[in-house]
Amino acid sequence: MDRSPVAFDQNFSGAASDFPALLRHKGLLAPAAANPLPQAGTPEKTWQPTEATTILAFKFSGGVLVAGDRRATAGNTVVYDRADKVLEIDRHSIMAIAGVPATAWEMARVLEHSFQYFRRTQLQEMSVDGKVRALSKLLRDNFGFVMQGVGVVVPIFATYDFHPKPDARLYFYDAMGAQFEVTDYAATGSGSPAVRGILYYENNWGAKPLQELGEDEAVSIALRALDTAAESDTSTGGVDRSGKIYPLIKIVSREGITTLPENKIAAVFRETVA
């Protein structure tokens, strides 16, 4: 239907149900891939887990720390060494992405606008459960593309919940959109097995549990974990010692989101990692 931008009709009865629905109505967003089943004639298994990166997040005394390496790859080629995979969605929410960047960044953009659209139209903030579900729905809508071998995204979502009990919250997802809330840590991407091992070890037998770490200690563990992942995973950049490129680290707390400045990360790296 050709709909001029001004011709809102006389039966307009409130906001479109959600922002992605509005975008689809206006033809600005690809329709949800409806049939995730492989078509006849296509190879039986087209989807390989190719989310080539490492993303991690864990709770510490100052909130949730979310860290991601900076490398973007295409097959065996490194295409970019300053990719941002830790994205701010609103004042208290971070989405960290492993997977196909084009899809992931578009998802982050839709999500960011969805939360704001909801707040502006409904005159109230979307609940944390609503936000977590919104991302889940985007992943579900995308699953058809995942099965066609393009567009897999496996994110981590960190946010601060003020109701009913103020607390930082951390979720990870699978490519189909199932969400899992974690109490301590989460990691996704090709380098994540090593990271999960380290975080499990630190949490149980380290100097203290992750939740009791101070900020510098937390940054130090995040850097060590990413460096370990990079040691065996070619798709993870870790810390580029010669190029002086450090992972991107953000912290979600009651006060909002802090992006750690590079010189601070560099200082912790020099003292405790290098």
Next chain:
Amino acid sequence: MIEEPYRWVEAIANRREYIEAQLAPGSPIASLGYRDGILFLTVGQTRQKIFEIYDRIAMGAIGHPGDIERLRMAAIELASTEGFTRSATDVSLRRLVHYSLSPVMKSAFEQVYGPPYLARMLFAEVGEQPEGDLFLRVEYDGEIAANGATYAQARRDFAALSGTQLSREMMEAFLASHHAPDANLESGLNSALDAWSIGHMTLQTSDAKEPPEHSAVRKHRQEQLATAGIEAAVLERDTSRAIRYRSLSDSELRPLIHD
């Protein structure tokens, strides 16, 4: 019958009279640019009248709640899709009002078999510098009044919305002589409260030539604030964050009021 030109003009005139009568009791909204942003203020309302539209755009409205709601939703929808497909910096109040809202409101007003919008709106967009602040008042017939300089009027750092033209002009005259664009929030707030009081006091009169006395304004203001709450919001000039709209609570503002 209405196809005859004279009947059409008559129908439009009747419609204008009807809408003006409907809007006349509307409590005023004062808006002014100050050093750190733009302040929107009204007093004692039972339903919200000041709204966030997009990152740098806010709206105040009087009129029928159903119509205000439709226009507000349309504005948010248009701004959000533009911001999503292009970028937040491409969302401009000038384009939103001139190309989208005004033509639709004019058509609705002039198509005498359909319902008009019973609403009068005031939009503001915060600029990087105070000189970049834009205020646009949109009437039910699509007429637009801007704060820019014309041959007859210097550029204004404020705007007002009220139920009657007289009331609005009284508010504007007060703000023109009492408000300085480099004011801080505290003095901006007090100017806005005085302007609101003047607008509120002159709503009932149709023949006032002079604005009310200062002491009468203060008295009215105190009486109103004793029972009613303040509804206010700011668009902050602070460029370090994308979303500039912030609503201010009554309790946050009370300590800043000079009685």
